[in-house]
Every structure is written in structure tokens, then in C-alpha cells.
Amino acid sequence: MSTPSDPIKFAYWVPNVSGGLVISNIEQRTSWDIEYNRKLAQIAEASGFEYALTQIRFTAGYGADNQHESVAFSHALLAATTSLKVIAAILPGPWTPVLAAKQIATINHLSSGRIAVNIVSGWFRGEFQAIGEPWLDHDERYRRSEEFIRSLRGIWTEGSLTFAGDFYRFRDYSMKPKPIDPQPEIFQGGSSRAARDMAARVADWYFTNGNTPEEIRKQVDDIHAKASANNRSVKIGVNAFAIARETEDEAKAVLDEIIAKANPEAVQGFADQVKNAGKASPEGEGNWAKSSFADLVQYNDGFRSNLIGTPEQIAERIIALKNAGADLILLGFLHFQEEVESFGKHVIPLVRRLEAERQSELIAAE
Incomplete structure (x- = not known):
């Protein structure tokens, strides 16, 4: 858990999958190929982004x-x-903990410790069926993911790992070289009870779908209380889709065009899959339980974070999310290269200024 004085971090979704970050026929000057993404990563790094997912x-x-x-x-x-x-992103099932541990430890050395993992428990039953992987019940998928994370940590940190779980077993297993310290960070997402409880027990970071500061605060308080009970701390990443333009009307016009040009069949197909996945949880809710059609045009409710407007408006809303407990904002864009660069030039400096002003106020009040 970060303190109020810690600068909020910025990450971006890597478009290593075609189609961009919205289910819409609007033009997206974004490519999934490696040359585009290499350049994008360099732009993001130079623009103040610390993570890419x-x-x-x-x-x-x-x-x-x-x-x-x-x-x-x-x-x-x-x-x-x-x-x-x-x-x-790593999906238990196709990956085993030992394969993931070895891959990530090697890349950790090759990159001077800059690799992290996002353990994805899975929500798309059709994908599992297509590749011949067993489809587990909702909470079972999170139990498997928890064992996966515990196995990863054990392989990376223990001289000899013995672990007997329901999904994974190790007997006197030793892997060398270990990752260099600090150990690779482990991210995990989801909004169900099982997801939040798992994050409180084993994750370093918890990703949540886009939402208002008020709703984010509820999740943050819940996770922090559960983590504290486990003598742990967990940082929070919030998904958002950013549309920064010179005027609020221009930004809202882009949003309206994205939704107007949405592919209704694809959005509805996505809605059916994710809402069925959510209903399978014991509480009958999941990440997309309260998402509207417009929300679902952006995969992870990014529009609901409302980073749509002028740079000044967006910076103020980011601070509101930070005040609600967010430690990181995970961003999607329509035209990644140019918008990531523009965000770094016009929005991030405003956020840093507002953070500095807030810090000065806190010091003055002491």
C-alpha cells in the first residue's frame, strides 16, 4: 500500500492483440505488430509510464x-x-508454475529485474474448451491461481520447495538461478469475493475494473482490511480509458463516436460471456455485473473511470482516484503512440503538480 506522498504510477495496455482496446469499428491508429509496439514502449518510457501490461x-x-x-x-x-x-499475463492451466517460474526468472536476469506477472484466473469458458483445458468452477479457478502464486513464490525464494496442493505438487524442487531481488511483482485482477480475498492473501497488486472513486474506495477498504488481517499490504491498480482533448466537448464527441460505431453483435457476445462468468461466482457478481452496453464497448469498464475531457479535468480525476486508494492507473487509448506521448506531455505533469500541491498542504498542516 502506497502512502499519500507516493506519486501515482501509470501503466498502459500493450496492444499485442489485434482490434485495439474498444469493440468498435471506429478508426484506431493502433497496431498489434512488434515494430509498432517496440516504438510504443519507447514512447511510453520517455513519457513517464512505469509499467506496460x-x-x-x-x-x-x-x-x-x-x-x-x-x-x-x-x-x-x-x-x-x-x-x-x-x-x-499468465493463465494457469496452459501454464504450469514451474514453466512460468523458469521463464520469468530468466527474463528477470535478461532485463535487470524489469519483468512482472499478472496471474489471470480466466473468465472465457469457450477459450478453455477450444484449447482442451478443463473449465473449473468460479472459486476453483481462484483457488488454483492462489496455489499457482504460492508455488511461484516458493520456487523463486526457497532453496528447496516442497508443496502439496490440490492443483500443484512439488517435492524438494530447487530452481537456479533465482530472480534477482526485488522479486518479480505479482499482479492479479477480478472483482468477486474470491478474487479480492485471494489478492489480500497472496498478490502484490490488485487490478480492478474502471469505476467511480466512491466505488473504488469500497474495494480498496475491503482489500486493505483483509490484507492487514493477513499481515500483508496490497497495492491497487485501476483500469481507465483516456480520451484527452483540448475541450470536454471534443473528448465526449470521441466517446460518442466509439459507442455509436460499436459492433453490437461482438459487444453482446462479450457481455454474455463475462456476465455468465460473473453469475457463476457464489455472490452472483463479477467484474462486469453492473456494466451497461456502453461500458462493455471497452473491455474492462474503462469509460467508467471518466478520464474523458481536458488534460486538467483528467488530472483532477486521477487525483480523485488516488485519494480513493488507487496506486496505479492502467490506461487504454484509441491511437496509442500519439496519445501515450500526448498524455505524458499534457496530463502527467499536471498530476505531478497537483500531487506536489497536496503534499505541501499536508506539510503545512502538520
Whole structure:
């Protein structure tokens, strides 16, 4: 958990999957190929972004006809940069803990410690069926992910790991070389009870879908209380889709065009899958339980964070999310290269100024 004086961090979704970050036929000057993404990573690094998050998809759908594998792609981006940290999405089932541990430890050495992982428990049943992976019940998927994370940490930190779980077992297993310290950060997402409880027990970072500061605060308080009970701390990343323009009307016009040009069949197909996944949780809710059609045009409710307007408005809303407990903002854009650069030039400096002003106020009040 960060303190109020810690600068909020910025990350971006890596478009290693075709179709961009919205399910819409609007023009997106974004490419999933490696040359575009190498340049994007360099722009992001120079613009004040500290993290990039690669995606994992094994099957086509919702405009994502082409998908580059996340771990290999993450390594390519690390090789093209010097300070950017890249978070590789890993899906238990296709990956085993020992394979992931070995891959990430190697990349950790090759990149001077700049690789992290996002453990994705899975929500798309059709994908698992297509690749011949068993589909577990909702909470079972999170139990498997927790064992996966515990196994990863054990392999990375213990001289000899013995672990007996329901999904993974190790007997006197020793892997060398270990990752260099600090150990690779472990991210995890989800909004269900099982996801939040798992994060409180084992994750370093918890990703949540876009939402208002008030709703983010509820999740933050819940996770921090549970983590504290486990003598742990967990940082919070919030998803958002940014549309920064000279005027609020211009920004809202872009949003309206994205939604007007949405692919209704693809959005509805996505809605059916994710809402079925949420209903499978014991509480009958998941990440997208309260999402509207417009919300679902952006995969992770990014519009709901409302980073749509002038740079000044966006900076103030980022501070509101920070005040609600967010430690990181995970951003999607329509035209990644030019908008990441513009965000770094026009929005991040305003955020830093507001943070400095707030810090001065706190010091003056002491």
C-alpha cells in the first residue's frame, strides 16, 4: 500500500492483440505488430509510464483475430527499453508454475529485474474448451491461481520447495538461478469475493475494473482490511480509458463516436460471456455485473473511470482516484503512440503538480 506522498504510477495496455482496446469499428491508429509496439514502449518510457501490461488470448473473438503470446512479447519490449517494467499475463492451466517460474526468472536476469506477472484466473469458458483445458468452477479457478502464486513464490525464494496442493505438487524442487531481488511483482485482477480475498492473501497488486472513486474506495477498504488481517499490504491498480482533448466537448464527441460505431453483435457476445462468468461466482457478481452496453464497448469498464475531457479535468480525476486508494492507473487509448506521448506531455505533469500541491498542504498542516 502506497502512502499519500507516493506519486501515482501509470501503466498502459500493450496492444499485442489485434482490434485495439474498444469493440468498435471506429478508426484506431493502433497496431498489434512488434515494430509498432517496440516504438510504443519507447514512447511510453520517455513519457513517464512505469509499467506496460501484455494481454493473453489463445483464441480469436471480439475483433481480436490475431494474438501474440504474452511472455515472449513482454521480453521483446523489455529488450527495446531500459527502465519500463513489463507485466506478462499468465493463465494457469496452459501454464504450469514451474514453466512460468523458469521463464520469468530468466527474463528477470535478461532485463535487470524489469519483468512482472499478472496471474489471470480466466473468465472465457469457450477459450478453455477450444484449447482442451478443463473449465473449473468460479472459486476453483481462484483457488488454483492462489496455489499457482504460492508455488511461484516458493520456487523463486526457497532453496528447496516442497508443496502439496490440490492443483500443484512439488517435492524438494530447487530452481537456479533465482530472480534477482526485488522479486518479480505479482499482479492479479477480478472483482468477486474470491478474487479480492485471494489478492489480500497472496498478490502484490490488485487490478480492478474502471469505476467511480466512491466505488473504488469500497474495494480498496475491503482489500486493505483483509490484507492487514493477513499481515500483508496490497497495492491497487485501476483500469481507465483516456480520451484527452483540448475541450470536454471534443473528448465526449470521441466517446460518442466509439459507442455509436460499436459492433453490437461482438459487444453482446462479450457481455454474455463475462456476465455468465460473473453469475457463476457464489455472490452472483463479477467484474462486469453492473456494466451497461456502453461500458462493455471497452473491455474492462474503462469509460467508467471518466478520464474523458481536458488534460486538467483528467488530472483532477486521477487525483480523485488516488485519494480513493488507487496506486496505479492502467490506461487504454484509441491511437496509442500519439496519445501515450500526448498524455505524458499534457496530463502527467499536471498530476505531478497537483500531487506536489497536496503534499505541501499536508506539510503545512502538520
